[in-house]
Amino acid sequence: MHILRRFDKTCKIISNKEICAGYFELKVKISNISKQCVPGQFFMIGMQGVFLRRPLSIYDFKNGMLSFLYKVVGKGTDILSKMQSGELRFLGPLGNGYNLETYKDLNNTIVAGGTGIASVHFLATKLKKKGVLYYGARSKKDLLCLDKFKKMGWKIMVSTEDGSKGYKGYITDILEKKIESKDVLFTCGPTQMQKKVLQIAREKNIKAFASLEEKMACGVGNCQGCAVKIDGQIKMVCKDGPVFRLDQVGL
Numbered sequence: 001m002h003i004l005r006r007f008d009k010t011c012k013i014i015s016n017k018e019i020c021a022g023y024f025e026l027k028v029k030i031s032n033i034s035k036q037c038v039p040g041q042f043f044m045i046g047m048q049g050v051f052l053r054r055p056l057s058i059y060d061f062k063n064g065m066l067s068f069l070y071k072v073v074g075k076g077t078d079i080l081s082k083m084q085s086g087e088l089r090f091l092g093p094l095g096n097g098y099n100l101e102t103y104k105d106l107n108n109t110i111v112a113g114g115t116g117i118a119s120v121h122f123l124a125t126k127l128k129k130k131g132v133l134y135y136g137a138r139s140k141k142d143l144l145c146l147d148k149f150k151k152m153g154w155k156i157m158v159s160t161e162d163g164s165k166g167y168k169g170y171i172t173d174i175l176e177k178k179i180e181s182k183d184v185l186f187t188c189g190p191t192q193m194q195k196k197v198l199q200i201a202r203e204k205n206i207k208a209f210a211s212l213e214e215k216m217a218c219g220v221g222n223c224q225g226c227a228v229k230i231d232g233q234i235k236m237v238c239k240d241g242p243v244f245r246l247d248q249v250g251l
Helices: 075-081 114-126 146-152 171-178 191-203
Strands: 007-020 023-029 042-046 054-057 060-062 065-071 087-094 107-113 132-137 155-160 183-188 207-211 227-230 233-236 243-245
Touching: 007 065, 007 075, 023 075, 042 065, 054 065, 054 075, 054 114, 060 114, 065 075, 065 114, 107 114, 107 171, 107 191, 114 132, 114 146, 114 183, 114 207, 132 171, 146 155, 155 171, 171 191, 183 191, 191 207
Parallel strands: 107 132, 107 183, 132 155, 183 207
Antiparallel strands: 007 023, 007 087, 023 065, 042 054, 042 087, 060 065, 207 243, 227 233
16 A cells, blocks of 8 residues: 655646547646655546546656646546646545555556556556556547557557457457466456456456546545445545455456
8 A cells, every 4th residue: 555645736737738639648747746656546636617626547757747648528628628728736646556566576467448548657667577568449549658658668469449450359358368377467447348357367367456447526535436345345446446456356
């Protein structure tokens, strides 16, 4: 478990660029924050005109620059995408991230779906031993930052549901055939994908960590809107997760 001092403050937007249709990368300059932000953690971001803050996983963090990757899916992210300057309110870093040390001698495998790539990108920058990225999306326009993973030395396996790039179908089809028990697996993406990934990991006796995606309102466990069953008990994804060990998750 990683417990860091979090803050709630206003930060200046450095850039907020559309990297491809409907997807944006937001960068802010942040000060007075621990240099030990953990991959898998997130921030709650507040903006004028939106009642509830929006949770965004840390996409990257270096030299005091915090980056987020997001997709425009509703009112909040639409308003955010139109902000090219100004300030935003940040609460974080929140939650518990990926365990980078326990299985550091095993082969690293990352499985991502859609914008789940944001959480695992920060993870990939911190893992010393590069491995294989399995990345699935609806079409090739939804595949993000593949060039960044290539530059870091990751082998990449891609699938698209419409067959526009890589294997036509689900990324779990490839994963099931390729992954080995000597791997340690990290995954983030849609719930249905995660269920299949964790099923494969269990069947092959693979050590695994899953970053769960749930709707959040407060980010600190007060509203209890992101409740999930963990180890047979009700836990909050925002406070107790979002990253859990495979043997804890009840998907």
